[in-house]
Every structure is written in structure tokens, then in C-alpha cells.
Amino acid sequence: MLENKFWTKNEMIKKVISYFPNGSSVNLGIGLPTLVAEMINEDLNIFIQSENGVLGVKGRPKKNEVSPTLINAGKETISIKKGASFFDSALSFGMIRGGHIDFSVLGGMEVDVEGNLANWMVPGEKITGMGGAMDLVNGAKCVIVVMNHFTKKGNPKLVKKCTLPLTGVKVVNIIVTELGVFKPVENKFEIVELANKITVDDLQIEKELIK
Amino acid sequence: MLENKFWTKNEMIKKVISYFPNGSSVNLGIGLPTLVAEMINEDLNIFIQSENGVLGVKGRPKKNEVSPTLINAGKETISIKKGASFFDSALSFGMIRGGHIDFSVLGGMEVDVEGNLANWMVPGEKITGMGGAMDLVNGAKCVIVVMNHFTKKGNPKLVKKCTLPLTGVKVVNIIVTELGVFKPVENKFEIVELANKITVDDLQIEKELIK
Amino acid sequence: MTTSKVFKNAKEATFDIKSNSSIMSGGFGLCGIPENCIDALSEMDINELTIISNNIGNSGRGLVKVLRQKKIKKAICTYIGGNPDLEEQILSNQIISELIPQGTFSERIRAAGMGIRGFYTPTGFGTMVADGKEIKVFDKPCLLELPLNADFAIIKAEIGDHYGNLWFKETARTFSPLMAMAAKTTIVEVEKLVNVGEIKPEDIHLPGIFVQRIFEGQNYKNEIEFLKTEN
């Protein structure tokens, strides 16, 4: 079974976290990326921003500390760490768009060799909306896409050219899937690392797209 | 003596204040206009803004209440009233430029029949700088210029065409001098009111410029 | 001219909202939404509304109440995930929708309030969002984005005073102060209405000059969309 060789979600998130230098700032997208807030080591002194207006997200609140006005961009209850701050959406996105956030970690539907990302709609079928994703990919210093390697139909999401409506053009720096870590470089996917016992064949990415 | 018929500074400021409806918001320029803050009746419930970042200026502080961090745009110590707020310069000027301030009261070197205003420099001689004046004249709903009627050389400051570098184009609504109240209307100065015993001749404005 | 901004309740404060009005509604998901004003809208005999709101309600609640009444002609928002009613009305063309990147959404609303007539941003370049927009190259190709304003803003704050000075709790601030700046008439509901002078002048999040009407709200649900706790 190929699945047995896959990284778990926690292992994928650990790969993501391995990119963060001490003291850096990170915005986490909805879904899988929010796991970062729960798994990160406090000693790293990372400041997690959520675009609904908070810098200093810590993880989950204790049951008796839940507040309906303290949520992340996924509308989930959160807790904050010492030194956290709250602000309005213009400042929040200014922080993002002004280049003050070191890492944006977000999900993807497709990423292509040019670093183009699609993650907000499937025409005629599904509209999620771009939310803050278009701002994040153009504003953060480093964009990490963390996603399943394959679509529900079994096709790889790492493609030659995105077919879905784009979120951003030439914006993705790093891709983490359950099979490995990749970088779009010179119109190919550079393999940074593969999960244990995963082979290049397992990726099901066209050979000429692999660097 | 012509001077005996002039309005005093206090009378000029009273004329200015007579334009403010209950509850309106007012920005005061440096110099003479700041008298408004000292003379205004509290019952009028006017909110005075100073562009250095305060809404709710009251007047002068008591001696024992002076604070070096509580000043107006003229760098003079002030006091504030209940309901006052402090903010940064971007919000302060957004308040002005976004059309939220009802009245801008400021000084002038020249105003012409088109409502053009010059009040920030005399080339080669004197540079005051525009400070917030260019923003105020384009942002406030009503611009009131309060100034001496004559230059030091004795020429009227109400002119056919400004010769000094402009602060704003077609921006002045009302002019208050020690001789009267005027409005630039259809390329002339409409006389709204003259000080007691002042005649049209006393104004020394060219006849064809008077409506 | 009366200077009192204080109203009794949502019904009285929203008296002049009419069919075809454009309305900005504050909050994020169900957090910080103007519950009383939304209820008032749901009880009014109006339609063809343009609603400008990050989510237009979520999970069947908030503005979804008004959406299901088919009172909304046009929805201007940034995110539809978690709002299946909205997604369905959009996919079946029952509603006109305009999806805007959230940062551009915030900045366009701020621009309307702050007198900025247009601004350039790289956000959306090379995507559907760029369709029909003027492009100018700075360090990157950028889109010209225009101010977004409205007839009304309905927003909620934690504390407000009689002049309309506001203070927001935790992440409930979001778009609300910006919308207050951008709307012709801003209607604020607060958990707690206080006298002027009770909020420290440095700590006021929105000066009252941007607020036209204020009232103390009732029966807040303050619903949590996704409750997540430690283990």
C-alpha cells in the first residue's frame, strides 16, 4: 500500500515548521495549516497572525477560556499568547500586503511548475472564495502550500499548468504533500525531499516536469 | 480712522462661529482660528479636530493640567473635553480627506474670486509650508478663511487672481475679515455682511469684482 | 438639528433603510456581527438590497436569514466557504455576486472612508479579479482598485458612548471601523452603551465622528461557529 509510506498530517506540518527561523511571523490558512498553531514549539518564539485581526495566536483555548470573539480566520476558537495584539482588517492586511509576514502557509487545489496557485474555485461546481489568499500569496515573503498530493480522482495536484482559476501568479515557494517537499524552479518541480520509501514514480508527476 | 470701525478679532471669530450648526465638527488652522476653541459655547456641542491627532479640543488647560504631549497643530498646549479621542496622522487626515469634517477654518495670504486660496509661501522670501492646509481645503465640507483684510503693504488680500503659489483651487466658501464677510460666487465677491459703518469703498476691492 | 445619536433599538435606528439600499455589515463569520440590526432587516418589507459583508452570514445564521428571504440582489464579499445558501444562490444565478480579495476589500472600504479615490495593488494580478481593471507596473504589475462605499453600515462594538466612540473586543473588530468610515449613515449596536468620557481617549478604536446612530443591543447570541478546545 502506497498510503503506508505517506507522511501523516503531523509529519507534513513538522516539515512546514522546519522552515521557520526563530522569531519569524506566520499566517496560517484555513484547514490543515491551522495545525501549525497547535504543534509549534513555544521556544521558537513564532508569532502567528490570523487575518481576521490577531497577531500572537497560540493554539486551542481551555474549555473554560473559550470566547466567541476570539477566533481565527477559519472561525475556530483560539487562544493567544503574551504579547498578542488585535487590530482591524485594514491593518491586518497591510501587515500581509506590506511584506511584514515571513511565511504564508495555505492549502491548494493545483500548483504548477511556474509557482502558480489555484485554490479558490471550481467553475460551475464549487466556489470557496479567495478570502485572504490572493493577498497572502502576493504579500508574504515565503509562500508554503501544504496539500494532499492527489485529487479525489487520483490525479496529482502538482501540474504543468493550472487549469482552475488562479489565486496568484508565480507566487509559490515551497510545496509540502504527504509524499514529499517540492519547489517550483525553472519551470520544473525540484524534489527537496521524499517521504520514507517514496520513489519518484510514486509522485505520478510527468517525468519532464521533475528537476 | 478706518481702524475704529473694524471688527475686533473676537468679533471676527464670532462671525465664524455663527456658521456652525449644533453638533458639527471643525478643524482650526494655526493662529487666529485657534481662538474659536477658546470662544465657543459648550452648549453648541461642537467637536474640534486638530490634525496632529485629536478630536474634542476644548481650549486652554489649567496651569496644573498642562501636558507636553497634549497640543494642537500650532504646537500650543490644549485641554480636551469628554468624548475626545486620539489617533495617528493617517486616520486624522482620513477624517479630513474623507469628508467627515464639516468646517475648516484657516488663515490666508490671498483669496481670489474663483475661491482659490494661497497661504503657504512667498517665493524667495518666506516658506511656511502647507502643513495640512492643502488636505483641509480639499476635504472639509465648508472652508472658511479668516484673515486680515489688507496685506502689510495695505493691499486687499481679496484679489481677482492669486499671484502667490496656490494652496487649493476653487475651495474657499466663506471669507471673514475685520471689514466683513464675503463669498466667492460666480467670479465675484458677494458681500454677505459688512462691519458697522464700513462701506464698499473701504474694502478697496476693485468694483467689478464685487457682486 | 438634534445632536443625539442615541436610539432605542434596532427597529428605530434602521427606520430609513429601504429597498435598493446598499448596506455594509460588519463582522467575520458569526463573530462581531450586528445581530439586532440583521434581525431588524429580516423583519422589514424591503428587498433588492446590496449587501457588502465578508461572508454574508455563515452556517445558516447571521445574514443568511435575510439571504433566504430573497431580499438580497447583490452580494459583495470575500469568502463563501461555510455558507452553502450563498453558494447555491450564486451558482443558480439567483443573486449577483462580486468576490473580492479580502485585503482589497478592506482597503477599498478604507479608501472610501478616507477620501482615497483609487489605489494600486498587486493582489489579484493574473487572476479573474483583474478582469477589466486598469493595470500599471510598479515593482510588480498592479491593479487599480476603487473605493467601496455604501448607504448604510450596520456594525457591532463591545462598548460605545453617546457620541459614538467605539471599543471592540478581541477579534471582533475586523471590517467594522472601516465600514463606519465608508457609509453615509453608520448604525452601531453595542453590548454596553456608556457616557462620553468613559472610554480612555487613547484607547478609542473608532472616533464617534464616523457614527451617526447608536443603541444598546439585546439578547445577543454571540454564536461560536467552530468550537475547538484543548484536547
Next chain:
Amino acid sequence: MTTSKVFKNAKEATFDIKSNSSIMSGGFGLCGIPENCIDALSEMDINELTIISNNIGNSGRGLVKVLRQKKIKKAICTYIGGNPDLEEQILSNQIISELIPQGTFSERIRAAGMGIRGFYTPTGFGTMVADGKEIKVFDKPCLLELPLNADFAIIKAEIGDHYGNLWFKETARTFSPLMAMAAKTTIVEVEKLVNVGEIKPEDIHLPGIFVQRIFEGQNYKNEIEFLKTEN
């Protein structure tokens, strides 16, 4: 990579300011100015500075100290009244000056910090300020204004914590938070340095993400330019 932003004093915090650096300096007149950093500049062997500050000091004090040392090559400011040293150096062409309307000055600095590549404003249309600028007509003719950034910002706050979260007193806030956003390296001096967590998260005026260095200042004069009191 050390994560501590805390420095001992102005001299250590300004160590890498060099000749030809561009420096934004906060405050309005003498109110809220970074006195310690300005003193440090006056003691450094540097020149050809570009200074971006509302007044470049006033009444012989503040940045006038540096101005008189002829260390300033270019002054970008909004107001010269009350600063005869600056007026004289401008009129005698000893210094390059750029005078900007104060609202445009604020907004250009904010734009640099917030990633806005340009914006349109009617301020300055038909004046010398419009010279050479692109004009576009919206409801009124508007000028295209560009972001204003700098290598360093030196600012002062009343209270700051170790992460750089800041709180400003009364009217001392002015341009300082905006400059912190716009500069590559922001150096903050505070009356009082506190531990993280001591400023209420809602009441932080500037999140620490915009601050690179912070220290507790000494010997503040906090001079009053024009003392006016009741009768």
C-alpha cells in the same frame, strides 16, 4: 538568529545608521520626538542624510541640532513655520527640500508600510505639488502619489514591550506608527519598557511586528513649544 529586540540605549540601537541613510523621525513639532535617537545622530560621524519628518525639529530644538551640523542633505517635510534654521537652509539652497501636504505625507508613509503601490488624491491639484505628477479624473482631478519609505525609522512611544508592541500618549502618536510600518529598520525609544503581556492586546496602537529594536530612553526633556493656559 537572536530574537531579542531590546537594546541598551540609543547609541547601540542606532549602530548601523550611516552616511546617506534615509531616516524617518516621528513626532509633531517637539511633541513625541525621539530625543535619545536624535542626540545619538548628533554624536555620530555621518552626513548626507535624508530626513523625513513633519517639521525637522522646531524652534532651534529637536532635529535642528542635526540640521545645524549640516548632516542633512535632503529634508522631506510638511511645515517649516517655526523652524528658521530650516527655512534659511532651504532659501539659500544648502539643503534639498521636498514639501508635501501633511495628509499626503501620512498616507504615502502608510502606503509604503501597507504595500500600496500608489494612490489618487485631490490634495494638491492645481498647485506646485502637482508638478510632474500623473493626473487622473475621478469625481475630481486627482494626483497619483507614491509610497514613501526609508532605511530607518526613529520613533518614541510612551510604553513599549519587549516584542515592540507600542502605546502612545495623547497627541504624541502622530506619524510614528506609520513610520514604523514604512522603514526597513524601526528603532523605538520608550518612556517605559515593560514585559510582553503588560499592554492590553486591544489597546496596542502598533503591533510589535513593525518594530526591530527597542530601548528605554533617558533624560527626557519633553519640551513644550508654546505654553498656553487658562487666563
